[in-house]
Amino acid sequence: METRKEQKERRRQEILCAALELFVTKGYAATKVTDIAERANMSTGLMFHYFESKEKLYEELIRMGLEGTAYPAEQKCEHAIDFFVQFTTQLFEYMKKQPIMARMFLLMAQAQRNEATPAHIREIAMQVNTIEEFVPIIAWGQQEGTIRDGEPKILSNAFWCCIQGIAERYATNQEIDLPQPEWIVDIVRKK
Amino acid sequence: METRKEQKERRRQEILCAALELFVTKGYAATKVTDIAERANMSTGLMFHYFESKEKLYEELIRMGLEGTAYPAEQKCEHAIDFFVQFTTQLFEYMKKQPIMARMFLLMAQAQRNEATPAHIREIAMQVNTIEEFVPIIAWGQQEGTIRDGEPKILSNAFWCCIQGIAERYATNQEIDLPQPEWIVDIVRKK
DNA sequence: AAATTCAATGAATAAAAAATTAATGAAAAG
């Protein structure tokens, strides 16, 4: 049998899951608390028993997204370009297996970009700064000669915008298959 | 002097412009009609004198986006890959010169993706189907040998997701320069 | 210059959404 504590935790997760799905497909502002409660199969009152406000619920999700974004650094790769291949391959595999991954991706991007995001939540989301994190790897690859020439930050941005665009579409519509990681890595690869 | 008719038209444009900017940066749902009126320097009452509802205003913008999306087909290009280069180059140039272009791009994508978009507006937005439009060009390039192998639709999707991701970021933040068109075209280019 | 039109306002109203609360009963603790 399920203890009270377990049940409580499960309920929390159900709410978080429902909210994530709705925030991603409809956006935070367009998602009504009644939608969330309905999708989580409970009354709105109960939802407020678990989270004191819609905003706090959002904040919790963004915090989770921040936690989950521990990128496996320059994991034992001989060349910088191999890191990009590995990274992209792994990311796409995760997204296929765990649709929640692609959703989180989109949630974080939305929170960062959207000016309507409450300031303190935006700040948390902004702590994920993938573009800057990849700049040194690109610089390394340029020295090696495996990554094409160009301002590292602009290259990193191009790569990430592409990943973002792909994740974004995949999160809301899995009809079209994800691309081959190699195609995307070719944005930064030196020929 | 400005005639009444001219003034009326100008006011309409001011509202449309203000709304576009806000819908793009905050999303449709998070944008209040008072925000729109304020940005257009008028009272809410006057705004409703020009547009019968927030939704109709949205619809008008989406219709404009649909009109504006007349892609210059396979404009006199010897190779399919040249079409991609030309297209991307032109698009990026437009975006730099006319920030409204990047915004429209984002508005249409949001309308298509967001489940909260009113059904009839979504239908209008859905008439822009860039992915399908580029499939035959990719197939042509594959025959020629200028475009890499792979399911044309998936390739087209990869290219478009990337363009989308770039436009999306650029629309909301011009701090980071747009990438070189060649980098992006390399997603589909055969080496 | 009188009559009419219409841009414009801001306060009033309606509608929608978020949050609260009192009530209920089942589970856990004593």
Added chain:
DNA sequence: CTTTTCATTAATTTTTTATTCATTGAATTT
């Protein structure tokens, strides 16, 4: 077995946001 806790709901209240409306005065027409 009694008491306490707490998950749960449905109805209600509060807050926010969209929309309407009566009014004003300036521009245009007759």
